[in-house]
Amino acid sequence: MSTEAAAVHPTYGNWRRPRRPGLGPFGLIGTIGVFGGIVIDLILSLISLQITLVALVIQALLLLPLSARTPDGRNVYQLIALRISWLHRKAKGSTTYVSGPLSSRPGGRFPPPGLLSRVKVSEGRDAYDQPFGVLHHRSRNLYTIVLGCEPDGGSLVDPDQVDTWVASWGHWLARLSAEPGLRGASVVIETAPDTGNRLANELLPRIHPDAPPAARAVMEEVVERYPMASSEMHTYITLTYGSPQGQKRKGDEIITELAIRIPGLLAGLVAAGAGSAAPLSAERIAEVVRVAYDPAVAGDILDARAQRGGTGLDWDDAGPAATVEKANSYQHDSGVSRTWMLTLAPRGTVRANVLRGLLEATPGTRRKRVALLYRPIDPATSARIVEADRRAAQFMATSRRGMVQARAANEVRAAEQTAVEEATGAGLVEFSLMVTVTVDTDSELDDANTSVRNQLAGARLSMRPADRMQAAAFSCTLPAGILPWEYTLVPREVREAL
Template identity: 45%
Template sequence: MASEYREPTYGNWRKPVSPGIGRLGLAGTLILMVGLIVVTMIAMLSPVASLVAVVVLGLVMVPLVIQDRHGRTALQTLTARLNWWWGRSQGWHLYRSGPLSVVPHGSCRLPGLLAQSRLVEGRDSYGRPFALIVIPSTRHYTVVFECNADGAALVDQEQIDTWVAHWGHWLAALGYEPGLVAASVTVETAPDLGHRLREEVQATFDPKAPELARAALEEIVWNYPVGSARVSTRIAVTYAALPHPGGKRRDQDSMVREIGMRIPGLISGLEMTGAGSARPMTADQLARAVRLAYDPDAQSDMEAAEVGGTRWDDAGPAAAQESWDHYVHDSGHSITWGMSEAPRGEVLSNVMSSLVAPHHDIARKRVTFLYRPHDPASAARIVERDRKDSRFRLDGSASAARNEIDVIKSDQSALEEAKGAGVTRFTVLVTATVRSAEELPVAAAAVDTIAAPARLRLRQMYGSQASAFAAALPLGIVLPDHLNVPALVRESL
């Protein structure tokens, strides 16, 4: 009998719009209106001076009107370029650590946004050890879970859709977590050197086994890892020391105790999402993962080592240099892309399969999904404001085809939120790491190829490759909290 099951589709990802005239946001519209009033007042006094005022107003408005295909204005591009030139003139693009550097104690600390980070350890309600990443500048505390994702191979489509539904419920539940500010999922693919397989075979090997069986096992150990990839999945959850505006700031010991009590509940919620068995990562495991990200050639030595002992203060690179379009760190050369537009229309559950799968042209690939869930009160306010802004743009637009679709989608979002759905801001970072500068163009072409089936629009993080590389690691960096421009100003442009 034919199955009547219909595979569900997903979509309606919306980026909140700012009310304005044409391509202008709220800030640009206000500047234009104030400028026109000033020009009118000047014209009443001197027609010649009014012409000069019109030219000045035009020069101010042009950078706000011109946009590239990623939606960035000329003002944003110019500001990024000027900041890059200033930072390069100050030598901020160079980093050196180790015994001969100026880094305290001759250690290899992490650079950039992670320079002041530290690790603290605690135990959860079940007595399992876990590590917390502390970022003092934002007072954020991050716990990282390592998951053994089941994967979609030989799994019924109904089961996959059930996993997706439970993942949506897990993300929506994060909005009710007091003090939670962000979450991330990092899927990393790297070459499998076969150390784990060799250790497993040696641990269970019987010296009295037949010669044929021994020869077969030895052949498997040496040949099986060739060309294979290791896929690691890590989920990071970030809490703030200040649970809500006006609340009492919590100290480090309080955060360790509170997060330790919440870890079992977070893990239990992941059981039905396809994440497999999840467990909190320890300090040594986190330090090893970060060390391999900055120095891929250290993988063989670190996997062959029988004991741990990697310190957080030595997890960073010995040398790093940031360029406008790539990042060099120890034995790796990396390029990081950021999502500028989510998939349009409806997609199926396997839309991201090509993006997270291993690729033979990229030595190490890291795909990170960054989430910022809103609490229920903020979610209702956001969807209602977006609904009003969409209608405002529809009323003031001559070409209303896309704006009509935006109104329909904003109405649907408001209806789903009223029924209890969560509202979460998200983005995607993709980092491709290779071993030489000559391989970077090949890796960039490979990312362009695998991004097309995912229906993502990606742009290279020009001028901020080091920060984007760090943000793509499962360490709880919330990029908007590290920016100098207030969120209200950024969203109004």
């Protein structure tokens, strides 16, 4: 690309998958096992050759599963653990959920299931006296606030303005690494076919009784046909906080502190092209979750908000009446969903509109949510990670004889650029992406799967279905602050060593 073309259409990139420590595909634990096995074999060889051969066979059986990995980096032990966990949950009956007055659950209400079952919602008011909901994840002692915004979009916008928005978004993400107690953030873009209720509620009451029949017919036809070719899009940003350094603090103190932070966070979002932004109230959060589990009530909720100013929906009634988790799908009230998880980000550089096709509404689906998950890294840890990647890239490039391979040279340049950017104040953020598509019946999932695969190809993304964990993955794409790395049984450090 020429310099003039690059200036008109800027590109972005330089994201890198964290380098796994250890020897080749073994990881740190596998590498320790390999060298430990060598030492044991040397000691046993002094005793008996037969015992040494038996030890070698046992070591090979234990270590070879660590070297066989899927494209997304999982080894055989992790795949076996996932299947065992799935079979255990099926045997316990935890893959089926029933709530309501006729269920065995106390209270006779409809609380959200799974990872959201222990969430308690309260409400506060920010500096502008706007109500905002706070979700308390009691199992992890985390607090989540949800911000709603209406992005301006990139249509008919100059490339210079788009580049400014991207830079401002990068500054906003870098600022998150300095937020005290912040554990993670997510951006959820939800699209769905327009129900037509908002247009009908705005237009039909304004038709004058004495209007000509022709004009009345035209307006009624607009109300009837317009939703067939339109869609609605909502953007939510969640920020999840924990107590700094493990300190136990009261809920009122946390809410007061979050209320002080909200105006600054909103100002940064507006500068990044998020349009009008405001925190979501507890009632609004409950409505979003309710519609996600039962898409058929979306029109009723819009009618209630237009006619009475609100629904009065409480968090304890935002869940489904019944759900059934299958190996490759998740059935809930009036919808069936499937979730995909990112395995490989686009290689090289991309344009600012690389995700546009994936974010747009998909024909034939009830709802679609694209969730970008971010885990900000504090500046001290960022410096250590960047320097470690830089040294590893230089070692890999200089350890080969002859000419340096092109990929190794690119690794060195990317590591050097990352080190320079981090040293000048840029933040380091781990990110991932999840996509949830909801349809009416199981038979429509195959068509939705084909549509999503086509959109992923256009976005240069590699993703896989979240098989045998569809219920948890569904919860992660909701604007409820579920951070996957906070809910794993194996500590994050151990998983990285595997």
